[in-house]
Amino acid sequence: MSNTYMINGDAAAFSPRLALDKVVFKGFNLWYGDNHVLKDIDIAIKSNVVTAFMGPSGCGKSTLLRSIDRMNDIIPSCKTEGDVYIDGRNIYEPDEDVYELRKTVGMVFQKPNPFPMSIYDNIAYGPRLHKMASGEGLDKIVEESLRGAVLWDEVKDRLQENAFGLSGGQQQRVCIARALSINPDIILMDEPCSALDPIATIKIEALMRELKDKYTVVLVTHNLQQAARVSEMTAFMYIGEIIEFGATSDVFENPQNELTENYITGRFG
Amino acid sequence: MKEAQKEKAVRGLLYVTVGLSIVILPIIVVWVIANGVGAISLGFLTGRPYRFEYGGIFPQIMGSIYLVSLCTLFGAPLGIASAIYLSEYASDNVVTRTVRFFTETLAGMPSIVIGLFGLEFLVYYLKLKTSLLAGAISLSFMMLPWTIRASEEAINVVPKEYREASLAMGATKWQTILRVVLPAAIPGIMTGVLLGMGKAIGETAVVWLTAGSGLEAFVPRTLKSPTGSLPMYIYLIATQGHTAEGLQNAFGASLVLLVMFLAMSVSALFIRNHYLRRLGS
Ligand SMILES: Nc1ncnc2c1ncn2[C@@H]1O[C@H](COP(=O)(O)OP(=O)(O)OP(=O)(O)O)[C@@H](O)[C@H]1O
Ligand SMILES: [Mg+2]
Numbered sequence: 001m002s003n004t005y006m007i008n009g010d011a012a013a014f015s016p017r018l019a020l021d022k023v024v025f026k027g028f029n030l031w032y033g034d035n036h037v038l039k040d041i042d043i044a045i046k047s048n049v050v051t052a053f054m055g056p057s058g059c060g061k062s063t064l065l066r067s068i069d070r071m072n073d074i075i076p077s078c079k080t081e082g083d084v085y086i087d088g089r090n091i092y093e094p095d096e097d098v099y100e101l102r103k104t105v106g107m108v109f110q111k112p113n114p115f116p117m118s119i120y121d122n123i124a125y126g127p128r129l130h131k132m133a134s135g136e137g138l139d140k141i142v143e144e145s146l147r148g149a150v151l152w153d154e155v156k157d158r159l160q161e162n163a164f165g166l167s168g169g170q171q172q173r174v175c176i177a178r179a180l181s182i183n184p185d186i187i188l189m190d191e192p193c194s195a196l197d198p199i200a201t202i203k204i205e206a207l208m209r210e211l212k213d214k215y216t217v218v219l220v221t222h223n224l225q226q227a228a229r230v231s232e233m234t235a236f237m238y239i240g241e242i243i244e245f246g247a248t249s250d251v252f253e254n255p256q257n258e259l260t261e262n263y264i265t266g267r268f269g
Numbered sequence: 270m271k272e273a274q275k276e277k278a279v280r281g282l283l284y285v286t287v288g289l290s291i292v293i294l295p296i297i298v299v300w301v302i303a304n305g306v307g308a309i310s311l312g313f314l315t316g317r318p319y320r321f322e323y324g325g326i327f328p329q330i331m332g333s334i335y336l337v338s339l340c341t342l343f344g345a346p347l348g349i350a351s352a353i354y355l356s357e358y359a360s361d362n363v364v365t366r367t368v369r370f371f372t373e374t375l376a377g378m379p380s381i382v383i384g385l386f387g388l389e390f391l392v393y394y395l396k397l398k399t400s401l402l403a404g405a406i407s408l409s410f411m412m413l414p415w416t417i418r419a420s421e422e423a424i425n426v427v428p429k430e431y432r433e434a435s436l437a438m439g440a441t442k443w444q445t446i447l448r449v450v451l452p453a454a455i456p457g458i459m460t461g462v463l464l465g466m467g468k469a470i471g472e473t474a475v476v477w478l479t480a481g482s483g484l485e486a487f488v489p490r491t492l493k494s495p496t497g498s499l500p501m502y503i504y505l506i507a508t509q510g511h512t513a514e515g516l517q518n519a520f521g522a523s524l525v526l527l528v529m530f531l532a533m534s535v536s537a538l539f540i541r542n543h544y545l546r547r548l549g550s
Contacts (some may be wrong), residue, residue: 071437076360103439113430116453126438129448175434182438
C-alpha cells in the first residue's frame, strides 16, 4: 500500500497537517473488567509521521496502542465500545479478520523479545507463517528486513546464530526487522528503548525517523526528549483520556492544558 | 554459654542427618554394583532364564524396554495434549480445577491400585490377557499425571512475550503453540517424560498384575504376549531363589535396571541443563 505523500519526502520540510488520516479512533472506550481504561478516545493518527503517546504510568498508553492491532483481544476481561478505523475500515466490526489485521500492523515491545531461535528464523517467522516465500525469496525478505532495521551489516555473517547472543539494542532491531518482514504499513512501538543503553537508543531513534518514510509509526514513550526528538505529532494522555493532541512542537512549546504543561515541565510523574 | 552449647548440639545433629541423607543413595548404588557386577556376562545379558534362577535375563531386559517404550507412546502424547489444553485453552473453572486436582493427587497414587484396575478392566474385562499391551497401558496411567504436570510446567515457563510477539505477527493461537510455545517447551517436556519413564521402568506392582509372570523365556512377539520385566524378575528371584547364584543374578538384574534408570535420569538432567543454557538464562 503506497502512500503518495512521503515517498521521497524530506522530513524537515514535511507538515503533518498534509498527511492522510491512517488510524482514526471514534468514541472508543475500553474496560478491563470494571476498570474503565480508555475513555471516549477520538484521535486521528496520520500516515507517514511518527505519533507519540505520552503520559504518566498507568494512564492507558499501551492499551491505546494495542487497540490498533486488537492485541487486547487476548485479555479475557477486555471489553470495548466504539470504533477504530484503519484506512477507513472499522477494525472492530464483528467480521474483521484479526489475523489479517495484525499482518498489516507490526508491533515492537518494551523488552526485546526475539524468539529462542536463530536470527534468520526470527525474521523468517512471519513470512513462513503466512507462506509469503521460501528458499531464495525468503533469504531476500530476511535481508531486506534486516537492512530496514539497519542491522544487516552487523549480523550478515552470523544469521544462523541464536538471537540471544546479540546485544540488547541488536535484539530490539531484530524485533523491528521481524515486524518489517511481513510488510506492514503501521508500526507500533511500546517504549522500545526503555530497556536499552543511550547508544542503542540513539540508533533506534534514528531508525524510527527513517521508518516513517515507508510506514506509519506510533510510539509510546516515557521519555519527553525522545518524543521531542522523533515525533511530529504528540498525544498527551491522563487517566484514560487524551488531554491534548497536536504537532509535537506545539504541545511542547505551547501546551493548551494545565495538566500537559505540568507533565512537560516535570511537575508530576 | 549453655545456649551456645545447645546451638552446637543442634548443628552437630543437623550435620549428621544431612550427611546420612546425602550418602545413603550412593551407598545403595555402590552396594548394588559390588554385588551385581559378578553376575554380568555376555551369557547373562543375552541368555534366557531356565530352572527359575539360572541363565540370563535377555527377555526381561527387552520386556522392560518394550513396556516402557509402549507406555511412553501412549502416555506422552496424551499427557502433552492434556497439558496444552489445560494451560493454553481451558479457562479457570470448576472442571479444569477438578482435572488439575486429580492430576496433582493422582501423581504418586499407590501403584498397586492402578495395577488392580489394569487387571480387572484391561486384562479381564477387555480381555487383553496379562500382556505387553495391558502392562503398557496400565503403566501409562501411572505416568500420565507426571507427564501432564511436567508439560504444563514447561509450557507455563515459556515467557508470554514470545506468545505476544507471535500473535502480533498475525499467528493464530494454535500456530503460536505449534511454532513457538512447544519448541521452547519441548526440552522441559522431555525432561518430564524421561523422569516418568524412569518411574515406569522400575515399577513392579503394575507389571506384576498386568504384564506377565516375570520369568518369561521369550521376548514378547505380539502385543498380547505375556511380558517379563526386570523388576518382576528381581522380586521373584530375590524372594524365592535358593542358591547363591540366584541371589547374584538378582543383583545382576538390579544393576542392569539401575543402569537403564540412570540413563534416563542423566538424559533428563542433560536436556534440562542444555536447554537452560540455550534459553540464555
Ligand atoms: N492485562 C490487564 N488486565 C487488567 N488490567 C490491565 C491490564 N493491562 C493493563 N491494565 C490496567 O489498565 C490501565 C492502563 O494500563 P496501560 O498498561 O495501558 O498503561 P500505560 O500508560 O501503558 O502505563 P505504563 O507507562 O506503566 O506502561 C492500568 O490501570 C492497568 O492496571
Ligand atoms: Mg505501557
